[in-house]
Amino acid sequence: MSEVSNGDARHAAKMAKKKVARDKIMAGKSGEKGLIIVHTGTGKGKSSSGFGMVLRCIAHGMPCAVVQFIKGAWDTGERRLLTENFGELCQFHAMGEGFTWETQDRQRDIEAARAGWEKSKQLILDPTIRLVMLDEINIALRYDYLDVEEVMKFLHEEKPPLTHVVLTGRNAKDALIEAADLVTEMTLIKHPFRSGVKGQPGVEF
Numbered sequence: 001m002s003e004v005s006n007g008d009a010r011h012a013a014k015m016a017k018k019k020v021a022r023d024k025i026m027a028g029k030s031g032e033k034g035l036i037i038v039h040t041g042t043g044k045g046k047s048s049s050g051f052g053m054v055l056r057c058i059a060h061g062m063p064c065a066v067v068q069f070i071k072g073a074w075d076t077g078e079r080r081l082l083t084e085n086f087g088e089l090c091q092f093h094a095m096g097e098g099f100t101w102e103t104q105d106r107q108r109d110i111e112a113a114r115a116g117w118e119k120s121k122q123l124i125l126d127p128t129i130r131l132v133m134l135d136e137i138n139i140a141l142r143y144d145y146l147d148v149e150e151v152m153k154f155l156h157e158e159k160p161p162l163t164h165v166v167l168t169g170r171n172a173k174d175a176l177i178e179a180a181d182l183v184t185e186m187t188l189i190k191h192p193f194r195s196g197v198k199g200q201p202g203v204e205f
Helices: 002-025 046-059 077-085 104-125 136-144 147-157 174-179
Strands: 036-040 065-068 090-094 130-136 166-167 184-187
Touching: 036 046, 036 130, 036 174, 046 065, 046 077, 046 090, 046 130, 065 104, 077 090, 090 104, 104 130, 104 136, 104 147, 136 147, 136 166, 147 174
Parallel strands: 036 166, 036 184, 065 090, 065 130, 130 166
Antiparallel strands: none
């Protein structure tokens, strides 16, 4: 047997052994539940990842909803796509008025965040909606526009059992990270903004 075929045989045997181990692990994973999912960190991609999950739901015919806590004033590509093409499956509620340094009015920011949270609760309680994305809610929690304990209490006690909730934004509170089922931290390695390149359509919004 040639050296190449020996290598192929060793690889096949290794993969067969791995498949047995993976099948054994998967056999014990039969349950389903609605997840609390957190996308945080300083790197780009937190909202983008959340919108990827929204599109997956749409592809499966699963009703979903988005509540934007900060970027509501922006004309974003994802907002156009979802409202113009998938409005029957995905509700889109832009509740924010921009970043805090743009409004420069803490009370106004708190009122906008509260309105966004009230809408979020209404959507989460709707048993027909399978996934609700709370875009940039972590920023509202970071600045204490919303009480993290109130948010976590609602998610644990009132969220329907099969509803997924995705919370995005940097600086997620420790209590939220501890309570979540799935947490992903985006790490910044390089970003064009640091080289003088502004945010661009199709990449940033």
